[in-house]
Each structure stands twice: as C-alpha cells, then as structure tokens.
Amino acid sequence: MADIYLDHNATTPAHPIAIAAMQGVLGKAANPSSTHRAGQAARHTVDNARRQVRTALNAEHAQVIFTASGTEANNLALHGLPQADYLAVSAIEHPSVILPAQQRDAILIPVNDQGIVDITALERILQAHEGKALVSVMLANNETGVIQPIAEIAACVYAHQGFLHCDAVQALGKIPVDFTELNVDMLTISGHKIGAGQGAAALLIKQGLHLRAQLLGGGQESGYRAGTENVAAIAALGAAINALPTADSTLRDNLEQAIAAYAPDAIICSRDTARLPNTSCIILPGMPSETQLINFDLAGIAVSSGSACSSGKVSTSHVLLAMGIPEAIAQGAIRVSLGSDTTQADIDAFLEVWKKNYSKTQTSTYPAHAA
Ligand code: PLP
Numbered sequence: 431m432a433d434i435y436l437d438h439n440a441t442t443p444a445h446p447i448a449i450a451a452m453q454g455v456l457g458k459a460a461n462p463s464s465t466h467r468a469g470q471a472a473r474h475t476v477d478n479a480r481r482q483v484r485t486a487l488n489a490e491h492a493q494v495i496f497t498a499s500g501t502e503a504n505n506l507a508l509h510g511l512p513q514a515d516y517l518a519v520s521a522i523e524h525p526s527v528i529l530p531a532q533q534r535d536a537i538l539i540p541v542n543d544q545g546i547v548d549i550t551a552l553e554r555i556l557q558a559h560e561g562k563a564l565v566s567v568m569l570a571n572n573e574t575g576v577i578q579p580i581a582e583i584a585a586c587v588y589a590h591q592g593f594l595h596c597d598a599v600q601a602l603g604k605i606p607v608d609f610t611e612l613n614v615d616m617l618t619i620s621g622h623k624i625g626a627g628q629g630a631a632a633l634l635i636k637q638g639l640h641l642r643a644q645l646l647g648g649g650q651e652s653g654y655r656a657g658t659e660n661v662a663a664i665a666a667l668g669a670a671i672n673a674l675p676t677a678d679s680t681l682r683d684n685l686e687q688a689i690a691a692y693a694p695d696a697i698i699c700s701r702d703t704a705r706l707p708n709t710s711c712i713i714l715p716g717m718p719s720e721t722q723l724i725n726f727d728l729a730g731i732a733v734s735s736g737s738a739c740s741s742g743k744v745s746t747s748h749v750l751l752a753m754g755i756p757e758a759i760a761q762g763a764i765r766v767s768l769g770s771d772t773t774q775a776d777i778d779a780f781l782e783v784w785k786k787n788y789s790k791t792q793t794s795t796y797p798a799h800a801a
Contacts, residue, residue, distance in 0.1 A: 434731045434776045439572050439600055439709060439767035444666065445625035451669035452627065455662040462659050463648060472661045479668025483632055486671040487617070489609035491637040495654045496630055496664050500599040500620030501526035503633035506655065507595040507616045508534070508566060510641035514593055515561025520547050520568065520578070521752035527566050527597055528748070539567070544703040545576040545753045549586055556590040563592035569601035569612070573749045573765050574699045575709030577605065584613045593639070599623055599631075604677045604706045615639055619671075621663060626670035629663030675770040679707035682768055685777045686710055692781075693788050697759070699750065708768040713755070714784075716791035719764050722784075726764075729783045734765045 435443075444452070460472030480494045497503045504526040508517065517536035519527055522545055537555050540548045547567055556563055565587045570577045580596055587594045595616040598607050603624040609617055616639070620631040635641060647656030686698050689712060697713035714722060719735035726733050735747075750760035766780065 434779055436766050436768060436772065436776065436780060437732045437734045438769035438772075439623070439765065440734055441622045441628070442603075442625050442769050444627040445670050445673055447673045448621075448626045448666035448670040451665040452662040455665050460661055462661060463650060472659075475661055475665050476659050479664045482668035482672050483619075483634070486674070487607055487609045487619070487634065488611065489617075489634050492609055492617075493635040493637070493639075493652065493654070495633045495635065495641075495651045496659060496667075497633060497655055498629060498631065498657075498660065500524075500597070500618050500623070500631045502655075503618040503620070503631050504566075504595075504597055505530045506633050506641065506644050507618060508564070509644055510654075511564050511593060511616075511639075512642055513562060514564035516559055517564050517566070518552065518555050519566040522571055522573075522576075522749040523566060523568055524572060524597060524599070527568070531566065539565070541752050543754050544700045545571060545574050545749065546703065547578055547583060549579070549582055552583065553586055556586065556592060563587065563590065564595060565592055566595040566597065568597040568599075569607065570598075570605065570706050570709075571749060572600045573709075573747055573763075574711045574753075575600075575706035575767075576700045577601070577704045577706065580612050580614065600706065600709075602671075603674045604708055609634055621667035621670065624667075624670050624674060626666040627663060629660045630667040632667070677707045677770075681772055681774060681777050682708055682710050682766075684774065685766065685780065686712075688777075688781050689784065692785060696788070697755075699753070699755075699763070708772075710766045711750075711763055712766065712784075713750075713759055713763045714787060714791060715759055715762050717787055718761050722762070722764050722787050725787055726780075726783050729779070731780055731783060733780070734767075735763065 460468050462473040462476050483494050508530040517531050517534050518539050519531040519536050521538045522541050539552050567578050567583050584594050593615045596614040597618045599620040602619050615636045617634040622628040643654050645656045689696050699711035746757050746760050
C-alpha cells in the first residue's frame with residue numbers, strides 16, 4: 431500500500447536542519463531566564479532564533495514574540511491591542527482568528543466568489559463605525575490557498591487610522607513573506623507549517639505598537655508572553671525559516687489539469703485566482719468528503735477535508751460557504767496540499783483513487799448526497 435502524504439497544510443515533517451537545531455538543545459538543562467552559564471546559552475539560542483526570524487522576514491525593527499502555536503499568536507493579536515475600539519475580520523479566517531474575534535463581537539468582512547476579501551465592503555465597514563478598527567486578514571487561506579491583496583487592504587485600513595493583523599501561517603514557505611513590504615502591524619507565523627516541528631510560533635509586531643499580554647507570569651518575551659520558552663522548538667523555527675523551499679506549482683497544476691480533463695463537473699475552487707502553489711481544493715459533487723477521505727486513506731493517501739479539526743469531525747467549510755458555494759456542494763470538498771518531497775508518481779496515485787471516487791458518483795446506485 432502506498433504511503434503518500436498530501437496534507438502539508440495541516441503540518442509538514444521537520445526539516446533535517448530543524449531537527450539538528452532541536453537536538454542541539456534537547457538534553458541540555460537550559461532555562462533562558464537563568465543567570466548561570468547554561469541559562470545564558472539558552473538565552474543566546476532564543477535571541478539567535480529571533481534574529482533569524484527578523485532576517486528571513488525582513489523585519490529588522492519588529493518585536494518578535496515567540497508563542498507555542500500560531501493559534502496562540504493569533505489570540506494574542508486579537509485580544510492584546512487595547513487601542514482598537516472594534517474588530518473586523520474576514521469571513522474566511524482560520525478558527526484561531528474567527529473565534530477570539532467573535533468574543534469581541536467582531537464584524538465579518540465578506541469575500542467574493544473567488545474567496546478574495548471585498549475591499550469595498552471593508553471600506554463601508556470602516557466608514558460606518560466610530561473609533562479605530564483592528565482588522566485581521568490572512569495572507570493565504572489554508573483550505574483554498576487563495577492569496578489576499580494585503581497591500582490594498584493595508585492602504586484602506588490605514589486611511590481610517592485602523593490597525594492590521596495578518597495571519598501568514600499558511601503563506602510562509604510557499605510564497606515570499608516580507609513584513610516590511612506587507613506593511614502590516616502584526617504578523618503571525620507558525621513553525622510546524624514550515625518544517626520546524628510543533629511547539630513554536632511567533633507574532634511580529636511593528637515597532638512602537640504595544641500589546642497587552644495574555645499570559646501573565648515570569649515576564650518572558652519582554653513581558654508579552656509569560657512562560658518558560660520552548661528553546662528547542664524556537665531553535666528549530668529559527669533554523670527552518672532560513673531553509674525555506676522554493677515552492678513551484680507544476681505538480682499541483684498537473685493534478686488540476688488531469689481532473690478538469692477527466693471530470694468537467696468537478697469544481698476546482700478559485701482555480702483562476704492567485705493561490706499558494708501547493709494547494710488545491712477540489713469538489714466532487716455527489717460524494718461527501720468523509721467518504722472520499724476514507725477511500726484515500728484505504729489506499730494509503732493522506733488528504734484532508736479542509737481545515738484539520740481536533741475532534742476529527744468533518745463539518746462544512748465556513749470558507750466555501752462564505753464564497754457562496756451551496757452547502758450540499760461544499761460537502762464534497764477535499765484539500766490536497768503538496769510538499770517539497772511530493773512527486774509526479776504521488777500525484778498519479780492520487781488521481782487513480784480520485785477517478786475511482788468519481789466513477790462511483792456516476793453510477794445511479796450510489797446514494798445521493800446528503801443536503
Ligand atoms: N492560521 C492558519 C491559516 C492555519 O492554517 C493554522 C493551522 O492550521 C493556524 C493559524 C493555527 O496554527 P497552529 O497550528 O500553529 O496553532
């Protein structure tokens with residue numbers, strides 16, 4: 431049975447460079463807050479990783495706050511800015527943005543049928559509300575790969591004296607991410623999406639902007655995030671961010687061309703829109719994504735139904751619904767996300783199973799899709 435991993439947007443294996451950096455730390459007793467020599471060596475490792483993050487993201491003057499996950503960094507960004515009078519977040523954000531935003535009665539910014547933020551609607555929202563907005567829009571979507579026009583969004587937000595947070599968790603390692611060029615106030619990245627293993631992520635904050643800490647305690651991370659640092663994971667993040675692959679869309683495009691040629695009724699979401707080069711969201715009308723995933727899994731191929739859900743439950747994608755795709759159709763969506771080790775043979779194996787799934791939907795005996 432093949433063992434093919436096409437779920438790199440969920441997590442991607444640690445890069446040898448990151449594993450080596452981690453191994454250099456594990457086994458040593460090292461708390462960066464300790465004043466003895468071992469502690470200071472750990473402090474040096476963390477500060478070195480901070481420099482590596484700044485250099486890789488062209489963020490020389492940014493504050494880099496290490497957190498345990500992208501989720502934590504997003505929560506810090508959304509809850510930590512007391513200067514913001516209200517929040518507006520795009521309807522297709524990851525739950526780690528949507529859910530904290532809901533706690534603060536955020537306004538949802540609609541997207542068009544390609545999944546791109548409606549800047550006219552954003553402008554209306556900013557005009558209609560008094561005070562300063564904190565706007566959060568992701569750089570690239572985890573389910574469809576669609577890339578947002580962050581520069582235009584920033585111009586709109588700053589024209590209204592607002593603040594802009596950008597979740598770049600999925601973009602990093604797949605397209606260039608330049609903090610200065612993006613011109614955002616805050617940016618989230620996460621180690622395990624770029625081959626650093628789980629356990630470290632970061633929130634970058636523009637110079638001069640101050641956040642309210644969400645975790646209080648020993649004052650680590652300049653008081654922004656208390657808790658002893660995960661030195662090994664942070665070292666791995668610093669190493670991995672300096673070894674990012676150059677992503678290319680050839681294999682993903684081959685896959686999509688083969689599907690479009692074989693099954694004109696299949697839907698490849700946002701195919702003609704700027705997307706991450708490794709991501710494809712494919713809807714097979716007539717077969718629920720759970721069934722497709724089981725068939726792929728039986729063939730040894732790992733794909734997903736969109737965002738990974740910790741409960742393992744598959745629910746209809748809020749991203750596809752926000753794009754106006756009817757629920758019954760959206761329920762047939764799977765996400766394929768390629769990695770730097772993916773080969774054409776992997777794509778061919780995927781296509782073989784996909785075509786079998788497709789042919790089952792063409793037989794009248796196959797149960798109709800649940801609405
Ligand atoms: N933001 C996006 C766009 C994501 O895809 C994810 C994870 O899938 C996260 C945030 C959360 O990151 P983490 O898994 O590091 O908590």
